[in-house]
Amino acid sequence: xKILDFDKDKFFEKLTPLMTNEDGExxxxxxxxxxxxxxxxxxxxxxxxxxDGREKFYIVTDDGRNVSTGPNNIxxxxxxxxxxxxxxxxxxxxxxxxxxxxxxxxxxxxxFTKVVGEKVKTExxxxxxxxxxxxxxxxxxxxxxxxxxxxxxxxMAVHAKSSKTPxxxxxxxxxxxxxxxxxxxxxxxxxxNKITSNSVTxxxxxxxxxxxxxxxxxxxxxxIEVNNKPCLILSPEQLGGMYRAIDRxxxxxxxxxxxxxxxxxxxxxxxxLGLTHARYRLGQPFEYMDGxxxxxxxxxxxxxxxxxxxLNEPGLTITQ
Numbered sequence: 001x002k003i004l005d006f007d008k009d010k011f012f013e014k015l016t017p018l019m020t021n022e023d024g025e026x027x028x029x030x031x032x033x034x035x036x037x038x039x040x041x042x043x044x045x046x047x048x049x050x051x052d053g054r055e056k057f058y059i060v061t062d063d064g065r066n067v068s069t070g071p072n073n074i075x076x077x078x079x080x081x082x083x084x085x086x087x088x089x090x091x092x093x094x095x096x097x098x099x100x101x102x103x104x105x106x107x108x109x110x111x112f113t114k115v116v117g118e119k120v121k122t123e124x125x126x127x128x129x130x131x132x133x134x135x136x137x138x139x140x141x142x143x144x145x146x147x148x149x150x151x152x153x154x155x156m157a158v159h160a161k162s163s164k165t166p167x168x169x170x171x172x173x174x175x176x177x178x179x180x181x182x183x184x185x186x187x188x189x190x191x192x193n194k195i196t197s198n199s200v201t202x203x204x205x206x207x208x209x210x211x212x213x214x215x216x217x218x219x220x221x222x223x224i225e226v227n228n229k230p231c232l233i234l235s236p237e238q239l240g241g242m243y244r245a246i247d248r249x250x251x252x253x254x255x256x257x258x259x260x261x262x263x264x265x266x267x268x269x270x271x272x273l274g275l276t277h278a279r280y281r282l283g284q285p286f287e288y289m290d291g292x293x294x295x296x297x298x299x300x301x302x303x304x305x306x307x308x309x310x311l312n313e314p315g316l317t318i319t320q
Contacts, residue, residue, distance in 0.1 A: 027057060027071065032078035035059065035069060041077070042067070051123060133179065137161065137300060138186050142170075142178045157182045161309045162301035166192065191276035191302050197267045200277075201319045203248070204261040208282065208314040216247040216259025223265065223273060223297070230273040231294040232282065232316065239292070265318075275318055277303045282314040 027033060031044050042061035050056050050070065058068050128147040133140040135157070142155030152171045155178035159165040168189065170181035202221070204213075213219055213234065220235045220242040235242060245263035275297070283296035301309050303317060 026055075027074060027076050028079070031076050033057075033059065033074040034077050035061075035067070036073050036075065044074075131175070134160070135183055136186055136298075138168075138182075140179065140182055142175055142182070144175045153178055155179065155182050157186060159301050162304070162307060164304040164307050165302045189299050190274075191278050191299065193277035193302050193304075195267050195271040195276060195318070197320055200265050200267050200270050202245075202263050202265050203317045203319060204245070205311055205315050205317070206260060207311070208316060209247075209259045209261045212282075212314055213259065213261065216249070216261075218247075219245050219261060221245045221261075221263050223270070223275070224294075225273055226288065226294055226296075230275055230297045231288070232297060233288055233292055233294050235292055270318065277318055277320070279303060279309060279311060279317050280315055281311060282316075 027044055027047075029044050029047060032041065033044060034041055040061050040063070042059040044057050045060050046058040048056040048058065048068075055071050056068055057071065057074060058066070059074070060066055125145040127145055128143055129145050130141050131144050133142075137160050138157045139160050140155065140157045143153040146153050152173055153175055155170045155172075155175075156167050157169075158167045168182060168185040170178045170185065172178045172181060202223070209216070220238045222233050222240075222242045223230055224233060225231070233242070238244070243263040243265060245261040247259040248262045249260050279300040279302075280297040281300050283298045285293045285295045288294035295314075297316075300311060300315060303319060
């Protein structure tokens with residue numbers, strides 16, 4: 001029988017011997033039903049809707065399984081409002097068969113699965129639905145489907161630790177394009193905290209001073225451009241105009257292995273390198289020259305008064 005030829009009245013007339021309520025009443029939550037394929041008894045605990053508009057029935061079977069199926073694959077054998085079928089006691093109190101109650105009360109139940117032979121359809125995302133990701137210390141949120149009336153999906157990224165670092169935004173035809181644009185903007189983020197002073201201070205964090213330098217004594221440092229990217233270089237000796245970095249911890253707290261280094265750096269040179277008043281993480285080191293390692297500087301977050309941000313990895317801060 002074709003779906004278009006379906007006659008509900010005739011269909012329910014055939015089920016009259018199996019139903020204890022009025023002919024033609026639809027299956028409802030709490031009804032005892034028999035699933036045709038495979039043959040098994042169960043109880044309806046919730047009702048949803050398929051993409052094609054048909055009702056979708058969620059059923060807990062007598063043997064404790066959770067299944068879902070369509071209206072043409074079930075037969076009502078006992079209505080909840082009647083409470084009787086053959087020798088069943090009519091005075092038996094009705095059970096709470098709400099969807100939440102059944103799942104909460106039976107933690108061994110598995111998630112609802114489709115009945116064999118039933119087609120599975122992937123429901124499209126709702127207009128404006130979003131997804132979250134993380135990238136280099138930023139939280140990304142972007143739409144996986146455009147809002148109603150829009151042709152593009154939108155996305156935004158905010159710094160995970162610095163609320164004062166401005167967010168970046170993007171829009172494109174697909175979610176994948178939005179994510180790529182956001183990641184590129186993060187990789188090439190241009191801070192608004194431009195350097196205008198004659199001199200800036202470069203403060204090393206403890207992971208740089210203690211894990212890479214490894215002592216509190218003086219060391220020589222510089223920031224140069226390599227492959228169009230600012231890089232920190234370190235040396236135990238002064239080479240070619242490098243700057244002396246000293247321990248900035250107080251004398252009372254200074255120890256051999258707990259240094260926190262800093263050095264002064266020309267503000268104009270820093271600005272020409274594209275640096276700003278910001279925190280920078282150290283990228284993968286490479287050998288710049290014999291015995292000298294270079295560390296690419298990767299932007300982390302802007303520096304703002306009253307906002308403390310810990311990198312939890314080797315890095316430096318450019319302050320006034």
